[in-house]
Amino acid sequence: MSTARSLLDLQETDQQLAMCRRAYRQLKEELEAEGGVPDLTSRLERAHHRQLELKVEAARTESEAATLGERVKQLEERLYSGAITNVRELTAIETEHNSARRELARVDEAIGPAKVAAEEAESEHERLKAELESRKSEWTQRRKELNQERSRVSAEYKKVGAVRESATAGIPAPDLETYNALLPRMNGLAVVRVDRGVCQGCRVRLPIGEISRMQSATGLVNCSSCGRILLTE
Numbered sequence: 001m002s003t004a005r006s007l008l009d010l011q012e013t014d015q016q017l018a019m020c021r022r023a024y025r026q027l028k029e030e031l032e033a034e035g036g037v038p039d040l041t042s043r044l045e046r047a048h049h050r051q052l053e054l055k056v057e058a059a060r061t062e063s064e065a066a067t068l069g070e071r072v073k074q075l076e077e078r079l080y081s082g083a084i085t086n087v088r089e090l091t092a093i094e095t096e097h098n099s100a101r102r103e104l105a106r107v108d109e110a111i112g113p114a115k116v117a118a119e120e121a122e123s124e125h126e127r128l129k130a131e132l133e134s135r136k137s138e139w140t141q142r143r144k145e146l147n148q149e150r151s152r153v154s155a156e157y158k159k160v161g162a163v164r165e166s167a168t169a170g171i172p173a174p175d176l177e178t179y180n181a182l183l184p185r186m187n188g189l190a191v192v193r194v195d196r197g198v199c200q201g202c203r204v205r206l207p208i209g210e211i212s213r214m215q216s217a218t219g220l221v222n223c224s225s226c227g228r229i230l231l232t233e
């Protein structure tokens, strides 16, 4: 078997190894993301915090309205008690009463939206809590599958690695070196066939002279266009 032919076989093995590495990397990334559980947990914490804040805000608004209502009532009692006869004092109380009523109206209007916001935050919190629970149980199952798959890919990688080891045995060291250097630069395609005078790596038609040189050559021949190792049948 020619060296180029052996290198083509080796390249197939290397492609399998690259696939294993890619699969392993993807599994590792998915395992590290933990099915989005940590993200969802911090979202839930934020939602819980927000829910509490809005609950406090709604309660504060209600109590402010109660205080203002009380104040308005007191001022009204004084205004209409008939006990105050001083015009200046009456005018002052009236002004304060008006302003307290305006303030009360403003706060009363804020109660509804504050309650709605608190309720919405609460249901968002509940929704996230339920989502996290189901996400966690999904992840438990998925993690099991991923770990199994990772073990399988690791074993496969070891097996193919051993195949590679024996596949390199008959290849002259300098040729192997050329191939190893070319492989990453050529995106995993260092050895290509020549089909009807065309390099299958770069699709460039080889000069006639080069093909006959290749057929009589004892060592490796590289494509004059892309530099890949060429293999003719």
Ligand SMILES: [Zn+2]
Pocket: 199, 200, 201, 202, 203, 204, 223, 224, 225, 226, 227, 228
């Ligand atoms: Zn080429």
